Amino acid sequence: MNTESLGSIFLNAALVNNFVLAYFLGICPFLGVSGKMETATKMGGAVMFVMLISSMSAYGIHAFLVSIDAPFLQLISYIVVIASTVQLVEMFIKKISPVLFKSLGIFLPLITTNCAILGVALFQTSKGYGFLESVVYSLGAGAGFMLALVLIAGIREQMNFAEVPNISKGTALTLFIAGILSLCFMGFAGLGS
């Protein structure tokens, strides 16, 4: 029943239905780590990576749960798997590249509670994507997350040097900017079809 091409899955996930700006997923890191360009890029990279891994695992789990006919375990197993993948990835990176670990390390635990990751797993299941589609979907979602994060980080860095009125300082300004960006992304509507 699903006739979407891989390209349109990617575009839809990244731009049209951007996880942050259209689905409100991953807002916490979006607000939390978007103050600086450098941390934003790193966080974005980490999220993209974990998203890909957990999307693949979620595909496997879903297939397994369907085969044993226990759909009610979906959520709990997804979250457990994501939490453990994050841990595994953390340990893996620590072993392979201490440098990378140093720059990414602090973000990885945060990712566990990033709804964007769980969101990808849940949405790909509810959309009934196959393996390849899931992978592309998670890549698109990750790219979209990264894009939104990087865009807002650049703007917020510039806002450090602006005479922002007291009442709009802080989260309010970030949310306003996010709202405007969300409007901007409406321009992409229909691109993925």
Next chain:
Amino acid sequence: MLKKTLDISSSPHIYKGRSTNEIMKNVVWALLPVVFFSVYSFGLNALLVIATATFASVLTEHVLCRLSKKETTIGDYSAVITGLLLGLTLPPSFPLWMAFIGGIIGIALGKYIFGGLGYNVFNPALVARAVLQAAFPVAITTWHPAFLTDRFSSIASSVFTLPFMEPKFDVISGATPLSAFKFDGVTTSTAELAFGQVSGSAGETCAVIIILGGIYLIARNMMNWRIPAAVLLSAFVLSGILYSINSELYPSPWFMLFSGGLMLGAVFMATDMVSSPITPIGLWIYGGIIGILTIVIRVWGGLSEGVMYSILLANAISPHIDSIIKNRVYGTKRKIKTA
């Protein structure tokens, strides 16, 4: 006897003698012909819409300055420009109450919360229009036909819709050249487009007048020519390539350049200095992004027009352009900043 006290000041002691105020004023001059043509082609409707948007912008600027206990900044003309540009991007029969709200949003959301003139990341007029587009999608896509015979004697009923009420549009709209093409495959001749014989937003229809305004500002060195050049060039090249691939499916590059808000956007909105990059290379990249995104959205997107979104997106990217593309400082190697 010479007097004892002298004023002291820091060097330099001479100045070019140009002011921001003057630049802004000249942008207003350059916009006026566009406004006149708009009124000429759409009649009293356009006049009312543009005036309302401008009034609302200036009023908001004034009130916000008062509220934050600063001296009013309406004298710097930037609010006037925001209001005029907003008015020019609205359909001529747009309800006045919506235009008024647009003016408020443009200044409050587009400028004030960022810290006022000089700090706005996005073009305030386009922020306002984007919000209006999202809030009132029907009203903002109902186009009033141009050159109606009674345009100077009657006013469309939708214009005077009561505040917060849904407008009723009396004429079933004239389609814009772009929507006519996108949804019905009808092209409009370039001459008609260039001289504004079509319907559309109040100020976007006559490409020639817009270009003349741009040339005036460029000649007076009050606008960076690179932005419109880059926007138009990139849009032309991309649509030219598409046209040469399949001239049935894709419209001619000339049609793309002269239709919709591309000309108005390239000349008057993308060139907003505050929200565009500062280095020459950065400006070319910025303009290129706008041109390409516009064509991409027009050709493949769901909307028939993409100039507004392209410029806003490019605005969002422009801090990045500035932080990556820097002039190579004298006596140093070019720093490639890997952000």
Next chain:
Amino acid sequence: MALFNLHKNTFKHGIHPPESKDETNGLPIRQFPFAPVIILPMAQHIGAPSQIVVREGQEVQRGQLLAKANGYVSVPMHAPVSGKVRKIANVPTISGKMSTGIYIEAFPFSTQEVLEGNPIDPDTATPEEILQGIQDAGIVGLGGAAFPTHVKLKVPEGKTCETLIINGVECEPYLTTDHRVMLEQEDDIFTGIKYLLKATGAKKAIIGIEANKQDAADHLVQNIPKGLPVSVQVLPVKYPQGAEKMLITSILGKEIPSGKLPIEAGAVVVNVATTAEIGRLLPHGRGIQERVITITGPGVKKKGNYLIPVGTPLRYVLEQVGVDEDISEVYMGGPMMGMAVSNLDISIVKGTSGILVFTKKDVNRSTTIYPCIKCGACVDACPILLNPSKLGILAKFEAYNEMASDFNLMDCFECGSCTYVCPSHIPLVQYFRQAKRIVRKREADKKEKAHA
């Protein structure tokens, strides 16, 4: 060909302020009368102030050594007038700081004959002897910087000087000193070049002159002595071409690496008036006592180029040339980089190249400062291609370290082009001056800490 050259023989960016030189560039240099009291500050140059060798009450002859150089980066000071040392006390200087200085009461009827010292023969002297001679003559950069010339001429070991560049650009508006010197003192200039070539070991000398002084260029070309490897290069008019780095780029097409000296490009740059002074003083072993100064500006009655004894009080100078009642600002140097004078009791120093007097209505500074609208005019003006707009915003938020580390603040040489063009009237140069001072202080503090 001229057009082609216009594009090639210059540096990037820069500005074109009105030249305002027409009123004085046709006026020959005239001797200025001696003031009754000459006030000579000891800190007239960059480096350690000179060390006074005379006592109060002592009679001195014009040209006599008053103070000796205090170290390598320092120069001696000579009496600009024959007279009596009335007192040795603190004197005001333009920066507002006080400096030790000598008050000399001029003998009104003295012949004012100048004392001679040990002449230095350009043909037989060694480079070291010439450098010593230049220091002994008390010569500093007369273009305005007042940096001891012998220090600048000393080619560091391992480096060679290929080209000697004589700076006759005089890009500052209003000033016509160098212009007149080139027209009237060509012999001194060429003699000076002979000394300089020898001292630096350069193979050739190029005199850079902006196109608005074509007459001076022609005059010099016609008078080049046989066998002297000198050429004249006419450059398009643009500010700040007179800055060393810009001039080298204009003439040689090379850039000086950030933080380095012109010798990196195999060049040494000497101001044309300085060169003339060397050529005039060294053959007689004399010290510097006077210099050519352009006195002009809308508030001056008798505008002109005057040969004024160093140490002449500014008040005396202005009284002699006559100024409007409502003068509001007086600048020492050009209008772009010169300093405003707060007190007329300061005196003319070796580095004073011009005196500008502006009345209230001539000062076209705007009082309203608009926010930066990122118009980019400053970016297009900055000769070293900085981003003054961004620097200005950072300065406003006191992000000085970021200015220095990410935006090359320390490369700014305060030419003022950005401030000149800024439509928002943001005092960018002031910001940068302050920022540089703070950054330097922080660096010094850091070093101190590291040492401690």
Next chain:
Amino acid sequence: MSDDKQKVTSTDEFIKGLWRDNPVFVQVLGMCPTLAVSNTAENALAMGLATAFVLLMSNILVSLLRNFVPKQVRIASYILIIATFVTVTDYAIQAISVELHKSLGAFISLIVVNCLILSRAEAFASKNTIGKSILDALGMGLGFTLALFCLGAVREILGNGSIFNMPIFSEGFQSWIVMILPAGGFFTLALWLLIINALQTRKAKS
């Protein structure tokens, strides 16, 4: 935070979540569901109550087990507990109304990663008695619901001209569609924050 203060009365434990430490307006926690499902008052309320329920149940369990669970595995066990109650809630909502379940969509499942719940479990329930934990959960949960309702009400009134699906304006009201779009969510929350900022500055002044 106030958790560390000594001798907090039980009413205080309850009240703090409603206003002073409101999870949304003050702590800016749990943004994703706050923004995503606050497009109508009904959704907002349902989401708020669902979250409050999960918060309450997991606070109870975490507080009960706080001396039993070793430190190293506490986060993992919290997540497990939360995920359990979210699944339970998910089925409960489905059993109540399929329509409501559809309009809340995946965001019910996403309650799992609502930082509010995990942070209350970690910062409060794991250190306090069951009674206090219940009060804390109720306060925070209701505060969260209140905030969501504030957002949802504004968005529905402007965006749809109604509240709880009941039209409140006369015929012909022009709805502001932007309000029920994602951008409207950002704007509304930002506006609430502006108002709270302004109130606080005024309070600080006086």
Next chain:
Amino acid sequence: MSEASNIEMQNPASSKKMLLAMVSIGVISAFLIVMSFELTLPRVQRLKAEALEKAIFEVLPGTVRTEAFGVNADGNLFEIAEGDKPETVIYVGYDKNEKLVGYAVEGAGQGYADIIRVLYGYDPKEQKLIGFQVLESKETPGLGDKIGKDEEFLNNFKALDVSVSEDGKLLNKVITVKHGEKQNSWEIDGITGATISSRAIGNIIGTSTEEVVPILYEQSKNEPTVNN
């Protein structure tokens, strides 16, 4: 429990206590989840079935009983066995006299924002579509979502021509035209301001009917065999 062991694996140093804690939490969790699932399942299924039936009754007016069939590769309907998940599900509707009312078919396709899922009712006797409903869409509220609300638009589907030709193909593919320009009975009159969404509906129905309607038309000729 797999979760418990999963956690345990990452903490090789964990003591028996940790294991015990995790396992017992896991057991509690499992108990709660399974219990709530079992408890709610019947009601959830009933609600879902009711919702679907309601939709079918709407697109096939007069229906009182439905049966679900799959379509196999040869274009034949087959009964859905336990656990089967055929690509296309056809619901056959019968009236109170057990006579065939028509077929309800699900279609889906990319809309303006996301996938749109629709259900339409096909009457083989009239060779027309007689009902239409949007099951799921994320189209822009107030604009694109008119496809499910706009009376004028929904009227299109009261009698939309999907006649099958002699050679077993659709005579005219269903297509959306610009508002006010509908001329033929197989055209859908679009919505002003929601061009993309209304066109998406045209596409979804066009593609789906092209594929399914000829099969259903064939099937309806030997209706008695279907009704077993």
